[in-house]
Amino acid sequence: MLEIINLSVQVGKKMILRDINLVIRKDVPAVLFGPNGSGKSTLLKAIMGFSGYEVKKGDIVFNGKKINDLPIEKRVSLGLGIMFQNPPKITGVKLVQIARFLSQDEQKIQELAGRLSLRNHLDRDINAEFSGGEMKRSELFQIIMQDPQMLLLDEPESGVDLENISIMGKALNDYLKKPGKSALMITHTGYILDYVKADNGCVMIDGELWCVGKPKEMFESIRKNGYGKCKECLHVQGRDS
Amino acid sequence: MSKGEIAKHIEAQEKETLASSGMDASEETRSASFLQKDNRVFFSRSLSSDVEILDIREALEKIPAAKENYGRAFKALNREYPQDTEGGYFIRIKKDAVVQMPIQACLFLKSQGFKQKVHNVVIVEEGAKVYLITGCSASTAAKEGFHLGISEFFIHKGAYLNFTMIHSWQEEVSVKPMSIALLDEGAVYVSNYICMRPVKEIIMYPTAVLSGERSRASFNSLVLSHPNCLHDIGSRAILRAKNTQAEMTARAVSMGGNVISRGHIKAESPLVKGHLECRGLMLSEKGHIYAIPEMETDFRDVDLSHEAAIGKISKDEIEYLCARGFSQNEAQSIIVRGFMDVNILGLPEMLRKEISQIEEQTLKGSF
Numbered sequence: 001m002l003e004i005i006n007l008s009v010q011v012g013k014k015m016i017l018r019d020i021n022l023v024i025r026k027d028v029p030a031v032l033f034g035p036n037g038s039g040k041s042t043l044l045k046a047i048m049g050f051s052g053y054e055v056k057k058g059d060i061v062f063n064g065k066k067i068n069d070l071p072i073e074k075r076v077s078l079g080l081g082i083m084f085q086n087p088p089k090i091t092g093v094k095l096v097q098i099a100r101f102l103s104q105d106e107q108k109i110q111e112l113a114g115r116l117s118l119r120n121h122l123d124r125d126i127n128a129e130f131s132g133g134e135m136k137r138s139e140l141f142q143i144i145m146q147d148p149q150m151l152l153l154d155e156p157e158s159g160v161d162l163e164n165i166s167i168m169g170k171a172l173n174d175y176l177k178k179p180g181k182s183a184l185m186i187t188h189t190g191y192i193l194d195y196v197k198a199d200n201g202c203v204m205i206d207g208e209l210w211c212v213g214k215p216k217e218m219f220e221s222i223r224k225n226g227y228g229k230c231k232e233c234l235h236v237q238g239r240d241s
Numbered sequence: 242m243s244k245g246e247i248a249k250h251i252e253a254q255e256k257e258t259l260a261s262s263g264m265d266a267s268e269e270t271r272s273a274s275f276l277q278k279d280n281r282v283f284f285s286r287s288l289s290s291d292v293e294i295l296d297i298r299e300a301l302e303k304i305p306a307a308k309e310n311y312g313r314a315f316k317a318l319n320r321e322y323p324q325d326t327e328g329g330y331f332i333r334i335k336k337d338a339v340v341q342m343p344i345q346a347c348l349f350l351k352s353q354g355f356k357q358k359v360h361n362v363v364i365v366e367e368g369a370k371v372y373l374i375t376g377c378s379a380s381t382a383a384k385e386g387f388h389l390g391i392s393e394f395f396i397h398k399g400a401y402l403n404f405t406m407i408h409s410w411q412e413e414v415s416v417k418p419m420s421i422a423l424l425d426e427g428a429v430y431v432s433n434y435i436c437m438r439p440v441k442e443i444i445m446y447p448t449a450v451l452s453g454e455r456s457r458a459s460f461n462s463l464v465l466s467h468p469n470c471l472h473d474i475g476s477r478a479i480l481r482a483k484n485t486q487a488e489m490t491a492r493a494v495s496m497g498g499n500v501i502s503r504g505h506i507k508a509e510s511p512l513v514k515g516h517l518e519c520r521g522l523m524l525s526e527k528g529h530i531y532a533i534p535e536m537e538t539d540f541r542d543v544d545l546s547h548e549a550a551i552g553k554i555s556k557d558e559i560e561y562l563c564a565r566g567f568s569q570n571e572a573q574s575i576i577v578r579g580f581m582d583v584n585i586l587g588l589p590e591m592l593r594k595e596i597s598q599i600e601e602q603t604l605k606g607s608f
Binding site for chain 1: 566
């Protein structure tokens with residue numbers, strides 16, 4: 001479904017990602033771990049085609065089509081979607097306006113808004129009049145309405161209380177269970193793994209991908225030993241040389 | 242006469258322009274209507290016994306209050322006003338009447354090169370409440386022209402006037418509205434101004450004089466300035482009595498046009514409040530927005546404040562919407578529509594929806 005081939009990405013004058021190779025198949029969501037500043041969000045933004053994330057080398061291929069040079073909305077029309085970590089506040093633009101752009105089905109809008117406790121938020125300015133947790137629910141709400149094949153989730157649960165993580169996790173899991181869907185998720189807390197079945201995980205350190213494995217096992221190891229252990233691992237494998 | 246009679250006076254090619262300036266040709270949602278093209282009044286009719294509406298020339302002959310008040314607001318400020326006007330409306334709302342449906346008045350520039358000059362007088366008697374929509378527009382034939390609109394508003398004790406002026410001109414039309422509102426004790430005046438279509442230049446500085454205690458004025462404007470347009474738009478409130486209050490909210494978007502957004506609050510009495518807010522959005526490097534908020538007083542016990550901000554649409558906002566599937570143009574349009582928020586106009590739900598639809602239609606054609 002999504003193939004990242006030898007991808008190097010520069011932000012400003014700095015090369016953030018180097019020679020990334022990654023394949024995410026349909027129906028097999030993947031998890032991306034890594035310390036702050038390792039380049040995880042950069043990878044997601046480069047896949048979406050945001051400005052300032054310059055592909056210097058390699059390809060992003062989605063369903064067999066190279067999308068490196070496509071504008072964001074074209075990538076969206078092909079089936080990519082992103083849940084933002086820090087969405088911008090847009091004064092005067094209501095959540096319901098975006099929902100109605102994404103779906104003509106008013107009942108579906110109301111039902112999903114109800115499920116994610118967002119009914120009272122539909123007429124509010126998007127992100128400007130939301131708390132941190134409400135922003136995350138609104139992001140999930142929008143992405144489910146958008147109905148992409150491939151979801152890019154940038155810390156979907158950060159700043160969300162446990163009760164709402166459960167609500168969000170279940171909604172996300174229901175979505176990803178639908179045939180033909182997949183996801184690449186960034187998580188620090190790992191809470192989302194209690195709800196979403198992810199088969200593959202990998203760790204990104206200093207702009208490179210390492211340690212492919214089972215997400216839950218990887219998270220337990222990171223929780224116990226921190227990313228320091230990953231660095232040791234890299235050292236052992238001769239990455240410093 | 243049945244409702245919708247006004248439609249007989251509207252030619253096919255005028256319909257869209259008139260609708261874009263707030264005209265309901267069916268009259269279903271209006272309590273009274275007035276239509277003047279160039280210097281000729283085609284229609285004036287009230288559907289409510291609480292509302293009088295007629296050609297000012299006729300009113301000056303028949304109604305003593307018209308004659309008594311004609312020019313009185315300008316004299317109160319020692320200001321001159323042009324005498325060579327032809328037409329305009331006289332509107333009077335009876336004491337204590339609450340007029341549910343808005344009144345509509347349309348001043349239409351029909352002929353190429355015509356100089357339309359009108360003088361309007363509106364009297365809202367004690368305790369009455371009314372909404373007035375004035376649509377000023379030009380036919381596609383009148384590429385070039387001039388409109389001078391003098392308006393005097395007399396808002397008596399405890400009365401309420403919500404005046405919404407919608408401009409829908411052509412590229413080579415120059416416009417100069419001059420208006421003064423006099424507010425008695427406890428009176429409320431809401432003045433809304435909307436201009437989203439191209440125009441050569443608009444110069445206006447409507448003034449409210451709050452002479453009655455506890456009176457309140459609010460000026461709100463939404464302006465979209467196209468390339469080669471000049472909008473020199475201000476509002477002034479003179480607070481002459483205790484516990485009076487004025488608020489001014491301006492939203493200006495430059496797509497390449499020049500906007501001067503002025504605001505002046507003068508506190509001539511202690512214990513008054515005033516607030517000015519101007520926000521500008523630059524969509525083009527070629528445009529210019531100049532915000533000039535002014536406040537003055539000789540008294541200590543006043544509360545005057547202002548805020549002004551000018552910026553551009555952030556790239557993050559555009560890309561956020563693109564990530565939801567909007568094109569760049571659609572994203573820009575929806576952000577501008579959000580910025581030009583009709584909620585600042587203080588309109589009742591029905592009118593707010595109507596104005597919102599007009600705004601949406603106009604903005605759709607602008608991007």
